[in-house]
Amino acid sequence: MSTPFTPDVVEAIKRHMNDDHADDALLICKGLGGQPEATGATTTGVDAEAIEFAAVVDGRDVPVRVPWSTTLTERAQVRTEVVRLYRDACAALGLPARGEH
Secondary structure, eight states: OOOOOOOHHHHHHHHHHHHHHHHHHHHHHTSSSSSSSSSSSEEEEEOSSSEEEEEETTTEEEEEEEEEEHHHHHSSHHHHHHHHHHHHHHHHTTTTOSOOO
C-alpha cells in the first residue's frame, strides 16, 4: 500500500466522506465491495490504489478495500474516483445515480 497523500490529507478525505457521503460509502461497499448485506459503512483509509471502509455486516465491522481505476498521484483525483465508484455501485445495484456531488 503506497500513498501520495500526507496523513493530514487522508484524515481530511476520511472526515469528508464520513460527514457528507456516508450513504455513498455504504452503496460502494454493497455494490462493489462484496458486502451486499451491509447496513452501514465508515471510510477508514485511502491510498494511491484504493479506498478502504469498515462495513457493518450483521452488527460487526468488516474491512472492505475497493480499488481505484488507476493509481492516484494527487488529491484532486480522489473526488473523481469516488464519484465513479458511486455511479458504478448504483449501476451494480440497479439503483439510479443522482447528479454530480
